[in-house]
Amino acid sequence: MNRRDFLKLSTLAGLTGCSGRLPWQGPPVTVNMPGMAWGHLLRDRLPTPNPTRERSVEVAILGSGVAGLFAGWRLAQAGFTDFCILGGPEPGGNTAGSVLAGIPCPTGAHYLPLPSMESIHVREMLADFGVLRGDPHAARPVYDESVLVHAPDERLFMAGKWQEGLVPQHGLDDMAREQIRRFFAEVARLRTERGADGRRAFVIPLVQSSSDPAFTGLADETFAVWLGRNGFTAPPLCWYLDYCCRDDYGEGIEQVSAWAGLHYFASRDGHAANAEDGTVLTWPEGLQPVARHLRERIGAVRWLEGMALRVSEHRHGVEVCCFDAARDEAFTLHAKRVIVAMPLHVAAHVVANLADFGFDKTRDLPASASWLVSNFLLDGFPPEPDVRQPLAWDNVIYGSQGLGWVVATHQWIRQAKPAQTVFTAYHALANLPPAVARAWLAKASPAELLELAGRDLKAAYGSGFQRYVQRVEITVRGHAMATPAPGFLNRPGIAALRAADRKILFAHADLSGLSVFEEAAWWGEQAARHVLT
Amino acid sequence: MSSPSSTRRPDRLLILSVFIVASCGLAYELVAGALASYLLGDSVLQFSSIIGCYLFAMGVGSHLSKYIKDEDLLARFIDIELLVGLLGGVSATVLFVIFAWMAGPFRSVLYALVFALGVLVGMEIPLVMRILNARQAEFSELVSRVLTFDYLGALVVSLLFPIILAPHLGLARTAFLFGIANAGVALLTVRVFRSEIRHARSLALRSAIVLGLLLGGFALSERITQWSERGIFGDEIVHAETTPYQRLVVTQWHDDLRLYINGNLQFSSRDEHRYHEALVHPVLAALPGVKRVLVLGGGDGLAAREILRYPSVQEITLVDLDPAMTRLFSTSAPLTALNKGALKDPRVHVINADAGQWLETAGTAFDAIIIDLPDPNSYGLGKLYSEPFYRLVREHLSENGLVVIQSTSPYFAPHAYWCVVTTLEAAGFKTYPYHAYVPSFGEWGFVIGDRTGRYQPPTQYALPMRWLDATTTRDMFIFPADMQRVTVEPNRLNNQSLVRYFEEDWHRVIR
Numbered sequence A: 001m002n003r004r005d006f007l008k009l010s011t012l013a014g015l016t017g018c019s020g021r022l023p024w025q026g027p028p029v030t031v032n033m034p035g036m037a038w039g040h041l042l043r044d045r046l047p048t049p050n051p052t053r054e055r056s057v058e059v060a061i062l063g064s065g066v067a068g069l070f071a072g073w074r075l076a077q078a079g080f081t082d083f084c085i086l087g088g089p090e091p092g093g094n095t096a097g098s099v100l101a102g103i104p105c106p107t108g109a110h111y112l113p114l115p116s117m118e119s120i121h122v123r124e125m126l127a128d129f130g131v132l133r134g135d136p137h138a139a140r141p142v143y144d145e146s147v148l149v150h151a152p153d154e155r156l157f158m159a160g161k162w163q164e165g166l167v168p169q170h171g172l173d174d175m176a177r178e179q180i181r182r183f184f185a186e187v188a189r190l191r192t193e194r195g196a197d198g199r200r201a202f203v204i205p206l207v208q209s210s211s212d213p214a215f216t217g218l219a220d221e222t223f224a225v226w227l228g229r230n231g232f233t234a235p236p237l238c239w240y241l242d243y244c245c246r247d248d249y250g251e252g253i254e255q256v257s258a259w260a261g262l263h264y265f266a267s268r269d270g271h272a273a274n275a276e277d278g279t280v281l282t283w284p285e286g287l288q289p290v291a292r293h294l295r296e297r298i299g300a301v302r303w304l305e306g307m308a309l310r311v312s313e314h315r316h317g318v319e320v321c322c323f324d325a326a327r328d329e330a331f332t333l334h335a336k337r338v339i340v341a342m343p344l345h346v347a348a349h350v351v352a353n354l355a356d357f358g359f360d361k362t363r364d365l366p367a368s369a370s371w372l373v374s375n376f377l378l379d380g381f382p383p384e385p386d387v388r389q390p391l392a393w394d395n396v397i398y399g400s401q402g403l404g405w406v407v408a409t410h411q412w413i414r415q416a417k418p419a420q421t422v423f424t425a426y427h428a429l430a431n432l433p434p435a436v437a438r439a440w441l442a443k444a445s446p447a448e449l450l451e452l453a454g455r456d457l458k459a460a461y462g463s464g465f466q467r468y469v470q471r472v473e474i475t476v477r478g479h480a481m482a483t484p485a486p487g488f489l490n491r492p493g494i495a496a497l498r499a500a501d502r503k504i505l506f507a508h509a510d511l512s513g514l515s516v517f518e519e520a521a522w523w524g525e526q527a528a529r530h531v532l533t
Numbered sequence B: 001m002s003s004p005s006s007t008r009r010p011d012r013l014l015i016l017s018v019f020i021v022a023s024c025g026l027a028y029e030l031v032a033g034a035l036a037s038y039l040l041g042d043s044v045l046q047f048s049s050i051i052g053c054y055l056f057a058m059g060v061g062s063h064l065s066k067y068i069k070d071e072d073l074l075a076r077f078i079d080i081e082l083l084v085g086l087l088g089g090v091s092a093t094v095l096f097v098i099f100a101w102m103a104g105p106f107r108s109v110l111y112a113l114v115f116a117l118g119v120l121v122g123m124e125i126p127l128v129m130r131i132l133n134a135r136q137a138e139f140s141e142l143v144s145r146v147l148t149f150d151y152l153g154a155l156v157v158s159l160l161f162p163i164i165l166a167p168h169l170g171l172a173r174t175a176f177l178f179g180i181a182n183a184g185v186a187l188l189t190v191r192v193f194r195s196e197i198r199h200a201r202s203l204a205l206r207s208a209i210v211l212g213l214l215l216g217g218f219a220l221s222e223r224i225t226q227w228s229e230r231g232i233f234g235d236e237i238v239h240a241e242t243t244p245y246q247r248l249v250v251t252q253w254h255d256d257l258r259l260y261i262n263g264n265l266q267f268s269s270r271d272e273h274r275y276h277e278a279l280v281h282p283v284l285a286a287l288p289g290v291k292r293v294l295v296l297g298g299g300d301g302l303a304a305r306e307i308l309r310y311p312s313v314q315e316i317t318l319v320d321l322d323p324a325m326t327r328l329f330s331t332s333a334p335l336t337a338l339n340k341g342a343l344k345d346p347r348v349h350v351i352n353a354d355a356g357q358w359l360e361t362a363g364t365a366f367d368a369i370i371i372d373l374p375d376p377n378s379y380g381l382g383k384l385y386s387e388p389f390y391r392l393v394r395e396h397l398s399e400n401g402l403v404v405i406q407s408t409s410p411y412f413a414p415h416a417y418w419c420v421v422t423t424l425e426a427a428g429f430k431t432y433p434y435h436a437y438v439p440s441f442g443e444w445g446f447v448i449g450d451r452t453g454r455y456q457p458p459t460q461y462a463l464p465m466r467w468l469d470a471t472t473t474r475d476m477f478i479f480p481a482d483m484q485r486v487t488v489e490p491n492r493l494n495n496q497s498l499v500r501y502f503e504e505d506w507h508r509v510i511r
Ligand SMILES: Cc1cc2nc3c(=O)[nH]c(=O)nc-3n(C[C@H](O)[C@H](O)[C@H](O)COP(=O)(O)OP(=O)(O)OC[C@H]3O[C@@H](n4cnc5c(N)ncnc54)[C@H](O)[C@@H]3O)c2cc1C
Pocket: A062, A063, A064, A065, A066, A067, A068, A086, A087, A088, A089, A090, A091, A092, A093, A094, A095, A107, A108, A109, A110, A111, A112, A113, A306, A307, A308, A309, A341, A342, A343, A346, A350, A371, A373, A477, A480, A481, A507, A508, A509, A510, A514, A515, A516, A517, A518, A520
């Protein structure tokens, strides 16, 4: 049997094949808006019941996103036991996930880059979970292969064809090719560049970056302006960079600062002994297993359901009024110290004396972007137009305003494709004033959200895609992440909260002003260190 | 001649036939284009050359139409309909059969067929116009009506074809369907105009025959494609089935039974004993008192047949993806004769599941694990040859247990073969690579792994063997100069090097 014969056989299916399903209307859609109702309850100061119970602890962590969980993990790891963690409206925060027809899938963050040397805190955490094997300080640690993204990892749909990787390659003119090459040479240079203070120009965690104005000055202009100034104008390159910014920051090159845009490329220099540079760590349900591990290490006895309504500092400690909406019960927490691990726009309503820290709401609160994370439960896999470019983990459409989709079953170790799968489509509502985007999201009907969520999938598979869709679960994240817009590096109020070492400590990705796992974890780490020393 | 009111019905019929004729014309073009791009690849080239050829032929047809005499118009129109229907209807099936049976003339037949269809279709519209014109319709009105329906028909088919026809009916039956429509137009025209045509009866008979042939073709096209598979396999097909996972074909020629999965030979009953003795006995004969055995893949029950020969074996768990495969090998008489009813043996538990998934949840440990999976020719299969998968296997192996893996040919695909060995080592196994000569496969490779490093190939076999003996066993573990180990990367899930090696190695062997 040779290749030609093999080809003939695959054709038979095309000649006699008959798949029974008919094109049919819209699939059932569920829309979740985590935290929205509770957040508005806080904002609008709606009445809540009187507290019925009290609890005293040494340390209370308020919020269970990456920052809060990381702080708790570090405390537990150091043998510190007298603390509790308040879950808040959404346990896990942006690392939450869902399960559709038994298939775990993300409703937020989905991958972790190989942590760089400076992100030692993340390496230690991964070592604790057994994902990183051996010495967490090694330049090239070994990672558990089942969570390194499996091949094929990324592909881009451009001019009617799929191509490997996300950087546009095919059908480019010489100018575009040259600019792409020059851009990557430039970021390779910046990766090793150091400022006058001897620090690397761009580092994760961002506070360890050089404060040399030669670099921090880049935070005062938009990435688009910087690109134009440096002769990076080719549409394929600009689209790609805009895509990267929207994917990481929720806003495009016109909105984010040049510093943030370059940080994305120049700060990531993690390596692995058993994977190429640029590989990412991912789980079928995104980063949810990481949050789950942290939560397990913290222990169920320290977990409290509910959210903080009011945090007030006293002579002897901090009093936290809490509300558990599920039970419609209020309670009071007395703590020597609290770690406020909620988004700053929430903290601004909750922490009574935030202004005392030097934080001015109107001046210091960052704008935040809105996201749509949409899980499409599919009966079978839609046919791929090109057998040489099979479905990848991450699939992106060139020129689209969407961010493509990841495949929840990609990391499964299976011989055959499973009968059902979930495609998770990401969409950041970039290039709209944030308030306008949120107003639209609050009003949009499920059908309108579905139309937006399904655009990339339709572009790739045509309307035949509909036939495969069983069910769609759309998660709307209104205040998903802070935008690292020009000026974000020097907000005095943020600097004040970072430095705060009183009875109230702060930990959240908002302290970095750009929202990635390592940054959120870093602030959790800092808060825990303050407690431990 | 007939009065204006009585001409209306026939005229309407002619306009309707324009619509059908136009749909059919476009349909054949699309079928030919789709088939050519399926079989030859490069769809842009195939489609544009076929459309070009077809349009040109239509021009030729229009030109030729002027040679038809006015008094013959209706009869010739019917003839052309029948011819188009017949040629177009069988086009996909004929092309496929030719591709399957003969290598050479496919392209020539394809373009000849497309050209002939184009010429005939090109004659249709001018003829209808002339017929209508002769029936005293207003010329400008006539042109606009005919062309409107012509383009409408094209629109309808261009939408139906990709959405409904090609995916649901398949190309062969789609072509027959439009053939039937053409013949239907012919038959209807004969009926309505019978008073105006000479030999109306014989034309009607001809139309009926063509219609019958096409209906038969539509019904039998499944059979015909099956039969044409014989052209690929050469032998008589005794069973063919498309399951959700693969296409299973069993052929027989005299006493030689063969199984093909997706066109790849899995075994020939003439020499499968070599493959299965080599796969099973070097492991089992080295495990005195072996009780629990796991087989991953091996839905043909042939490895199980060999394992069942050991009286100490109490339980065989056989995990194969495809229920159709294990059903076939536990019910078909010639096949159960071959595997000695192994899958029906009370000691054998057949589980239809994905080996990756099953291992993740299975709790027990086994004395021997026999991995007889298809070759790593896809990313999915490649995952079951990866380090994490072998670690999972290791967790299910008892302390002194042995695993053996069929691992493609060390002669034809050396990088792929040694990649399997390297990966097994990376997962913490000590490895013992070996190979055996199986005439229908050539030199074939296996690898045994253990945790202890204490494995010794058997120096004798208590059970009678058809082929294996002490000397062959010793030689199996020796790799001569042309099969020496090559240095390769282990198969990591994040780059799937094995799938690449496998592709490249075999690409060099078969062109
Ligand atoms: C759609 C999306 C995709 C992303 N993808 C990635 C990715 O792939 N890789 C990556 O590194 N990063 C990604 N990120 C960013 C990353 O997820 C975040 O940076 C990180 O999870 C932020 O963690 P956090 O703890 O700072 O905040 P959050 O996740 O915002 O957590 C805040 C916590 O505070 C709680 N809370 C809120 N109000 C109160 C209250 N009143 N009282 C008590 N608790 C309260 C909430 O319940 C929640 O648990 C993504 C973000 C989004 C939105």
